[in-house]
Amino acid sequence: MDAGQYRMTVVGWSAKLKLRINVAAIAVCCMAVLAVGGCKPAENAVTATSARPAVRPAAPSLKTPTSAVESYLDWISFSYRQMDSDLASATMTPDELVHVDAYVQFNLQKERGIEQELLNLKVRSVSEESTRAIVAASEEWRYRYFARTTLLYDGPERLVSYETTYTLVRSDGAWLVDAVEATAAGEVP
Numbered sequence: 001m002d003a004g005q006y007r008m009t010v011v012g013w014s015a016k017l018k019l020r021i022n023v024a025a026i027a028v029c030c031m032a033v034l035a036v037g038g039c040k041p042a043e044n045a046v047t048a049t050s051a052r053p054a055v056r057p058a059a060p061s062l063k064t065p066t067s068a069v070e071s072y073l074d075w076i077s078f079s080y081r082q083m084d085s086d087l088a089s090a091t092m093t094p095d096e097l098v099h100v101d102a103y104v105q106f107n108l109q110k111e112r113g114i115e116q117e118l119l120n121l122k123v124r125s126v127s128e129e130s131t132r133a134i135v136a137a138s139e140e141w142r143y144r145y146f147a148r149t150t151l152l153y154d155g156p157e158r159l160v161s162y163e164t165t166y167t168l169v170r171s172d173g174a175w176l177v178d179a180v181e182a183t184a185a186g187e188v189p
Contacts, residue, residue, distance in 0.1 A: 093176050122138045143158055
């Protein structure tokens with residue numbers, strides 16, 4: 001073997017070794033990503049073991065009693081998931097905030113959070129005066145509790161329906177939820 005052939009063999013062997021090392025490094029990185037993060041589930045999929053990341057709702061729309069109730073429901077769901085009642089405070093009066101905070105504190109004492117999703121809201125009636133309104137609705141919810149520290153679900157997914165009545169007050173042009181009456185339609189799991 002002359003010097004030129006030797007050089008070609010070493011260069012060829014070196015390129016093959018680099019290629020094998022690169023392929024092995026890519027394979028190790030892929031395995032690490034799968035081991036640590038797993039495959040990303042579909043956008044609306046619920047993983048079997050852990051709570052989904054919280055999604056911040058749109059800015060509250062407090063122009064009508066109905067939009068105020070819808071915003072209130074979005075924001076309390078977010079605040080329950082984040083375990084922080086103040087996140088929803090723009091949608092309610094201080095009196096209602098006390099009730100929402102009591103539920104957040106109750107769950108914090110139990111070292112859990114709640115992931116809930118409004119599946120259906122049917123407004124049955126709206127009675128509006130200049131500074132006060134009543135919204136009667138039917139609601140269907142899906143919810144599941146999760147451990148506060150691990151975010152792992154600690155129970156089954158549950159479905160529940162409620163007949164609700166929201167009392168709202170108008171303050172500085174914005175409708176705020178002041179009180180909520182809810183009656184379960186059937187058994188609450």
